[in-house]
Amino acid sequence: MGFAASVGGTRCTFSDLKTLLARATPLRSGDVLAGVAAESAAERVAAQRALADLPLTHFLDEVVIPYEADEVTRLIQDRHDPAAFAPVRSLTVGGFRDWLLGVADTAALTALAPGLTPEMAAAVSKIMRLQDLVAVAAKCRVVTRFRNTIGLPGTLSIRLQPNDPVDDPRGVAAAVLDGLLLGAGDAVIGVNPATDNVETTIRVLELLDAVRLRYDIPTQSCVLAHVTTTMRAMQQGAPVDLVFQSIGGTEAVNRSFGVSLSLLAESREAALALGRGTLGQNVMYFETGQGSALSAEAHHGCDQQTIEARAYAVAREYAPLLVNSVVGFIGPEYLFDGKQITRAGLEDHFCGKLLGLPMGVDVCYTNHAEADQDDMDALLTLLGVAGVTYVMGVPGADDVMLAYQSTSFHDGRYVRAALGKRPAPEFAAWMERMGIEAASGQGELPRLMAPELVGLA
Known part of the structure; x- marks a missing residue:
């Protein structure tokens, strides 16, 4: 399946989750070097819009590297804790950002951690400002x-x-x-x-x-x-x-x-x-x-x-x-x-x-x-x-x-x-x-x- 969003009357499509995540990433030289970065600011914004509307559950159904080809993917999928994920299961990536900045407190974030995949964390970070990244991280506590x-x-x-x-x-x-x-x-x-x-x-x-x-x-x-x-x-x-x-x-x-x-x-x-x-x-x-x-x-x-x-x-x-x-x-x-x-x-x-x-x-x-x-x-x-x-x-x-x-x-x-x-x-x-x-x-x-x-x- 693919993903799509429009910016300024131009419709952009993204073939898979890996591509969507890459195009939504704020500009950095390594992604340009790898040939995976968005080709324009407009395409990046379109990818971020499409990513914001993506349900978090999609990350459990589509992986960026095949399960059978990579032991890190197998670790991520096999260790996922459905019970810990339950409080945010119904959210989109954009809704997850709102939840993190709003009602989530330290106890909730600690309990949630085993229910998150790295791709979920990466996805929400791509649609956050620097102050968002600071504000949410400040509520996390790991001892x-x-x-x-x-x-x-x-x-x-x-x-x-x-x-x-x-x-x-x-x-x-x-x-x-x-x-x-x-x-x-x-x-x-x-x-x-x-x-x-x-x-x-x-x-x-x-x-x-x-x-x-x-x-x-x-x-x-x-x-x-x-x-x-x-x-x-x-x-x-x-x-x-x-x-x-x-x-x-x-x-x-x-x-x-x-x-x-x-x-x-x-x-x-x-x-x-x-x-x-x-x-x-x-x-x-x-x-x-x-x-x-x-x-x-x-x-x-x-x-x-x-x-x-x-x-x-x-x-x-x-x-x-x-x-x-x-x-x-x-x-x-x-x-x-x-x-x-x-x-x-x-x-x-x-x-x-x-x-x-x-x-x-x-x-x-x-x-x-x-x-x-x-x-x-x-x-x-x-x-x-x-x-x-x-x-x-x-x-x-x-x-x-x-x-x-x-x-x-x-x-x-x-x-x-x-x-x-x-x-x-x-x-x-x-x-x-x-x-x-x-x-x-x-x-x-x-x-x-x-x-x-x-x-x-």
């Missing part, structure tokens, strides 16, 4: 736990990202100290290794765990190696808190990452068996990003935002502690400028939260994108208002290993102060005990900790 409690009302966590271009433990330790003094690290102290091998992974994990234990820091650490590397590290007795993996919204893109749903399940079981969490056992950490499927030629002709939302169904299956949309990292081929990055970051956060995920966003861009730090300040502030679970803390906002621009430890302090947010409660209490709650960072920690951190490195 996870490992050694602290992430996602509580009034909190904003920060991932301390102490990357080093040669995995030098001294460089990692210096960045850890810098971040802790400025209140970062309650989401996770997470290192992207320059070299993905078991030896490096274990060495950095042991450093991070030694720091955590020495100062009794209520947080978790992670080396963002490939899941198979982390599994081998666990087999060798490494202190693994969280298992990391980049994921996507199709079986093919996950295959390009070297993973499958069964491998992710296996890694989660291995981490759970270690029993290292004290408050909870959310042991997985996933990262995603619009454009990854297209770059792997694994998008099946779908628009990049719909595929991104499908990645959240993969993440949801494994009860993660953290999910991160690295929104501007892939480059301007997929999100051309600050406007496109801002829209994508708010879409990703909205869809992830609506589907029940502890959603963070790496507010970032590459140096060849038409974006700058002013764009990132605006997106960071909007996400803070929207209740983002966590953001990145990178020394100077400049990741010297991954070569991209993100948010700094000072940016995290800014958004917490501006919006009255606090760190995770256990981490906030630790900061107060250590005398580093003041914005100046002056207290006992610099005197006591700096020499010992160098020694541990």
Whole structure:
């Protein structure tokens, strides 16, 4: 079956759901590159009108990637909860938007999450303004736990990202100290290794765990190696808190990452068996990003935002502690400028939260994108208002290993102060005990900790 709508006396038709979703998507360079974007603003508006009139139940009858050809589609369809879906079953996509902005409260949104498919979330986001995406996401609440409690009302966590271009433990330790003094690290102290091998992974994990234990820091650490590397590290007795993996919204893109749903399940079981969490056992950490499927030629002709939302169904299956949309990292081929990055970051956060995920966003861009730090300040502030679970803390906002621009430890302090947010409660209490709650960072920690951190490195 097809879909149709008229704009200005011109009738536009769309052959299937995949095409309708793609044509309705706000303009972004990745969809133009893929050849799936609307050819004009008028066609985009027509697609949005047709999408607004589409019953939500249609998404249960027509899939964008065939069930028999894709394990992510099978996961989405098989895990759908009809009872949770019942309150919105009679609505169209447009009616669903009205419901989300109107009577839906936090309890209703929490109960609804298992009843939504990613395509439903993507569809409604395509007909929403930025303020709509912010307003609804702010009503969503997702709380996870490992050694602290992430996602509580009034909190904003920060991932301390102490990357080093040669995995030098001294460089990692210096960045850890810098971040802790400025209140970062309650989401996770997470290192992207320059070299993905078991030896490096274990060495950095042991450093991070030694720091955590020495100062009794209520947080978790992670080396963002490939899941198979982390599994081998666990087999060798490494202190693994969280298992990391980049994921996507199709079986093919996950295959390009070297993973499958069964491998992710296996890694989660291995981490759970270690029993290292004290408050909870959310042991997985996933990262995603619009454009990854297209770059792997694994998008099946779908628009990049719909595929991104499908990645959240993969993440949801494994009860993660953290999910991160690295929104501007892939480059301007997929999100051309600050406007496109801002829209994508708010879409990703909205869809992830609506589907029940502890959603963070790496507010970032590459140096060849038409974006700058002013764009990132605006997106960071909007996400803070929207209740983002966590953001990145990178020394100077400049990741010297991954070569991209993100948010700094000072940016995290800014958004917490501006919006009255606090760190995770256990981490906030630790900061107060250590005398580093003041914005100046002056207290006992610099005197006591700096020499010992160098020694541990």
